[in-house]
Amino acid sequence: MTKRNHFNRALVPTLALLVCGAAAAAPVKIGVLETLSGPQASSGLAYRAAVRYAIDQINAAGGWNGEPVQLLEYDNQGGPAGAADKLKAAAADGVQLIVQGASSAIGGQITEDVRKYNLRNPGKEMVYLNVGAEALELTGEKCNFYHFRFAGDAQIRTKALVAAMKQANALGTRVYSINQNYSWGQDMERAIVDNASAGGYQVVEKTLHDVNKVQDFAPYVAKIAASKADSVLTGNWSNDLLLLMKASRSAGLKVRFGTVYLDQPGNLANAGDLAVGHFVVHTFNAESAGGEGEKFVNDYKAKTGHDPVFIEPQTVFGMAMVADALKRTPAKGGKLDVNAFAKALESATYKSPMGEMRMRAADHQVQMPMVVSTVSKDARYKADGTDMGFTPVKRFSAAEASSPAQASCDMKRPD
Amino acid sequence: MDQFLVSLMNGLVYGLLLFMVSAGLTLIFGMMGVLNFAHASFYMLGAYFAYMLQDAIGFWGALVVSPLLVALVGVVVERFFLRRVHRYGHAHELLVTFGLSFIIAESVKLFFGNYPVDYRIPAALDIPAFSVGGAQYPAYRLLMGGIAVAMFVLIYLLLTRTRVGIVVRSAIYKPRMAEALGHNVPLVFMGVFGVGAALAGLAGAVAGAFYTTNPNMALELGVMVFVVVVVGGLGSLEGAMLASLLIGVITSLAVSVDRSLADLFALAGAGDWARSVGGLMTLKISSLSATIPFALMLLILLVRPGGLMGEKD
Numbered sequence: 001m002t003k004r005n006h007f008n009r010a011l012v013p014t015l016a017l018l019v020c021g022a023a024a025a026a027p028v029k030i031g032v033l034e035t036l037s038g039p040q041a042s043s044g045l046a047y048r049a050a051v052r053y054a055i056d057q058i059n060a061a062g063g064w065n066g067e068p069v070q071l072l073e074y075d076n077q078g079g080p081a082g083a084a085d086k087l088k089a090a091a092a093d094g095v096q097l098i099v100q101g102a103s104s105a106i107g108g109q110i111t112e113d114v115r116k117y118n119l120r121n122p123g124k125e126m127v128y129l130n131v132g133a134e135a136l137e138l139t140g141e142k143c144n145f146y147h148f149r150f151a152g153d154a155q156i157r158t159k160a161l162v163a164a165m166k167q168a169n170a171l172g173t174r175v176y177s178i179n180q181n182y183s184w185g186q187d188m189e190r191a192i193v194d195n196a197s198a199g200g201y202q203v204v205e206k207t208l209h210d211v212n213k214v215q216d217f218a219p220y221v222a223k224i225a226a227s228k229a230d231s232v233l234t235g236n237w238s239n240d241l242l243l244l245m246k247a248s249r250s251a252g253l254k255v256r257f258g259t260v261y262l263d264q265p266g267n268l269a270n271a272g273d274l275a276v277g278h279f280v281v282h283t284f285n286a287e288s289a290g291g292e293g294e295k296f297v298n299d300y301k302a303k304t305g306h307d308p309v310f311i312e313p314q315t316v317f318g319m320a321m322v323a324d325a326l327k328r329t330p331a332k333g334g335k336l337d338v339n340a341f342a343k344a345l346e347s348a349t350y351k352s353p354m355g356e357m358r359m360r361a362a363d364h365q366v367q368m369p370m371v372v373s374t375v376s377k378d379a380r381y382k383a384d385g386t387d388m389g390f391t392p393v394k395r396f397s398a399a400e401a402s403s404p405a406q407a408s409c410d411m412k413r414p415d
Numbered sequence: 416m417d418q419f420l421v422s423l424m425n426g427l428v429y430g431l432l433l434f435m436v437s438a439g440l441t442l443i444f445g446m447m448g449v450l451n452f453a454h455a456s457f458y459m460l461g462a463y464f465a466y467m468l469q470d471a472i473g474f475w476g477a478l479v480v481s482p483l484l485v486a487l488v489g490v491v492v493e494r495f496f497l498r499r500v501h502r503y504g505h506a507h508e509l510l511v512t513f514g515l516s517f518i519i520a521e522s523v524k525l526f527f528g529n530y531p532v533d534y535r536i537p538a539a540l541d542i543p544a545f546s547v548g549g550a551q552y553p554a555y556r557l558l559m560g561g562i563a564v565a566m567f568v569l570i571y572l573l574l575t576r577t578r579v580g581i582v583v584r585s586a587i588y589k590p591r592m593a594e595a596l597g598h599n600v601p602l603v604f605m606g607v608f609g610v611g612a613a614l615a616g617l618a619g620a621v622a623g624a625f626y627t628t629n630p631n632m633a634l635e636l637g638v639m640v641f642v643v644v645v646v647g648g649l650g651s652l653e654g655a656m657l658a659s660l661l662i663g664v665i666t667s668l669a670v671s672v673d674r675s676l677a678d679l680f681a682l683a684g685a686g687d688w689a690r691s692v693g694g695l696m697t698l699k700i701s702s703l704s705a706t707i708p709f710a711l712m713l714l715i716l717l718v719r720p721g722g723l724m725g726e727k728d
Contacts, residue, residue: 039631042529054515073569207701208702209704212706214704215639216429216667219704222425239627239629239631243627245624246626251552252543265533266532266629269530269531270531271533272535
């Protein structure tokens, strides 16, 4: 017995020394796992710019545990296979927080891979910070303790869009739903149907089409014209949105578009005047956010060289919530205890220029303010170097924009 | 009926656009025996050149000068890249064009950014041609179709009715014999490559304004153009025309067909069973319209590997 005690007496200080040594060499590593090359790189690069900005802010405020937070970048090459590969690389590099946003298909792969990795490697867990993959299943059937979403979803976006367009008398009674045929587009279609009674409209027709393959939208526009719709609601992004709107304009169609991604850079420049009067639901509008918004825009522009648009604001706000959770997670043995961090993130809050945000623990869906804007030439902040910008129509607080947690989410927490 | 007419016309015009791009590709294939992977990049270059030039020399001027610039790029590519690797065989030529397509796409991103640029049809052309079924038909679409048809007629006459055409065809068919008769075959090859590139450039200048001019436009159209060339028969101009129109019309008409396999089973009284199976059974044809050309290509390769009008079996 005494012998063993002696042994312990000798061992404990040595161990403590070792732990202290490790403590100095274990900063938090955050890995951006985005599409940084190839045809879809533009969105990935935007996410990266926002994450870099947010990490610089965390480090300017002292980092975590007295050390700057490290940012590592991984290129998922635009597909789930590349993402799975690079996730392994990130795990090997000791990355504890994974950030990704572009594409729900890639998000689905990451959340599953992170879940499985955590099951197999207890004590070395990772967290997936989803800043933009908006498929409902990520907070539904696939929801898990290590996934957090800092963006909207189809239900949240459509609810706000419909309410604001109705209030602005721009919705009409006949709505055409056209979306891309994959998880996000299908979610949008369901949300558009679900909101029919709230918006007082009838869905005259629903169309799903291939993703980013259609060059010529004229046939779809002919279909919209034949349906005599008053407005078109769509979750389309990138070329699928731009080509659809251009085709309907050249057919002289008098429909109003309610969109989710009209604020993607390049859209207004390319669409020109035809964009005026159409709607977009987004997470940030500087004009609506007032002085705080102006401050954020100016600071972001000074640091990154461009305005915070499209998905950048939501990414910055999401990372600010991460910073809040990091601050409340004490180091354990000099390292970040990911389980403790995830628990802290479940109750994270942040006051963004748009208003109060908080994380909902039940399904890890952020509760954030939304704003619906319309394209006009009177907007205070012009977009894309054009004379047009986004004029706020209606702002929703986090509570107003919220939609209930999905019943399919069965969250299992570690003990 | 009105909607059917509009769909048909939409399909024809889209088909004619596909033809403008694939004509050059199929000509170059007929000549060199190599698929030019960079061909769709010439289409993209045409759009970007026109975008750059329109402020200085106007839309119509840009439409003329841009294809010439693209032809120049094509000539340089043939003279200084392809001719050097020609003696190493087809695989090397293929790889060179493949690499070029990446270099062109990345250079475009470097100079013009990742997002679509502000290249639009001029306001004077942004007018409806006529009205049918409650929707207007844009005049610009008719213009696109007209340019494509004029192009087809011109190339066809050039190849079949002129002395230059005879030399080109003989250089393609029996290059050594043509050379022995005193014709400068390398010059002919360079010329055909340049003209092929110019045709793609013209298509880009015309279509870039109507659709969007962005760094992915080569990728988006490129795949479809390969399908056209394979379906039509490699090297056949008439085949390319036929296949383009076929693919344009089929994709356009398919959009308005809201039927699924389950409806087919319903005819045999098994509709409820098919719907309960779900999956493929309930997939609407309209949601597959952009995929149908690939199915068509598969079918053609199985049934008639040489393509609809191809000579080589």
